[in-house]
Amino acid sequence: MSEAAGPTEQTLHGLYREHRSWLEHWLYQRLGNRWDAADLSQDTFLRVLASPQVLSELREPRAYLLTVGKRLLINFHTRRSLERAYLDALANLPEARVPSPEQRWLLLETLQALDELLDGLPAVVRRAFLWSQLEGLSYAQIAERLAVSERTVKRYMAQAYEHCLLVEL
Template sequence: MTDSFAAPSPCMNTLYREHSSWLEGWLRSRLGDRWTAADLTQDAFVRVLAAERSNSLPSLREPRAYLLTVGKRLLVNHYQRRSLERAYLEALQHLPEELAPSAEQRWLLLEALHALDELLDGLPLVVRRAFLWAQLEGLGYACIASRLQVSERTVKRYMAQAYEHCLLVEL
């Protein structure tokens, strides 16, 4: 059996058994949706398990506090994802019908948008903007600098920061 398919440790089993319903209840009270709360609870424990396997899980003297932090981050990601979806669907409504993508193409585009959003998560907004303008709109550094009202040298620094972030996320 490979390490990626190894059974969770006994402490992970205990953590899940003792705290998963509490976390799910907390998420449900914030979302008003038990199915999404259940999904986010599972995502939280997948992240905790991944942290344990990579030896980056801190000592959990207060497991609920740790799970609450993970849950809050997942909740923020969930709302950001919904906002991104709404903005995308709204933009589609303004397209002429003959240019509108099919349902399958919309789904693929949404998945790509989510992946890009997740990849750039953690970058300062100004760095994300510079990177997206360069990559998606093909703008040059001078144009980006003008839009952001910064120097070209600053734009170069932003782009280096964005590329470095993307490379580190991919590792």
Template sequence: MFAADTSQAHDAHTLYSHHHGWLRAWLHRRLGCGDEAADLAQDTFLRVLLRPQALHGLREPRAYLTTIAKGLLADLWRRRALEQAYREALALMPEPLAPSPEERALALQALHEIDALLDGLAPKARHAFLLSQLEGMSYAAIAQELGVSERTVKRYMAQGFECCLVAMV
């Protein structure tokens, strides 16, 4: 067991030393910010360390790292879009009704938790669930908006509620 751990640690170290600079530069080109690129590169390698068995026989390390980094980028952009939508909703509120900074922070945290909770859903299922729960749309209206049947919307909603129930347990 120790020999396998040593081998995996060596593989991870080699992957990091050979590809960290390249990955950070790749992320910097997409983000335009060196600090964010460095953070996401570190997060990418952290994910690699959490799955060391994937390093065994890895033929295309840059493709593997890029796949992980693209997922992290998508998460980052989704969080930013969520935060922007929240800020826009706050801007529309009359000042006396606007939440305090603490309430805003708690609401953003809750939005991030909901976002992470629904992350496992297919995009259309996620969209249907959010349209129903946040916009109050009927299943028929959601079906029309998404171009699917009402039965499919019901299936999407069941998947969304299942995600919520699993999180509550």
């Protein structure tokens, strides 16, 4: 570490040096895979680096790293679950309709981005939004599936659109 490095770099370097192996071990115990644990550990420190103001105010580094690591672990499992569901759906397609590896990757990335975008919405709102956008169902059809009024579906859709707009800001 050079003397020209600022306090943020020095603090991050010290945090990384002191806690990386502990965090990686904690993640490994939950994943059973050293490569994924190492990746998530690196992602955790990248998140910390992305918010330097937190770094200067950090009093309990392990608790903070654990919180960030748990969130990334949840995202990791969600992503894996989406991938499994997608691959199961692909297995049921006729061979002529199976997308290329490049198309598969793009579709998985899109699914992950959509999942992250809708994260935080109540399940019923999320379901209504996806039925409308992906299946092209009308509000009346969604209302029937959910056993609610069309007015409620309109409220759900407004909530979903507002959520998407606020996330994009």
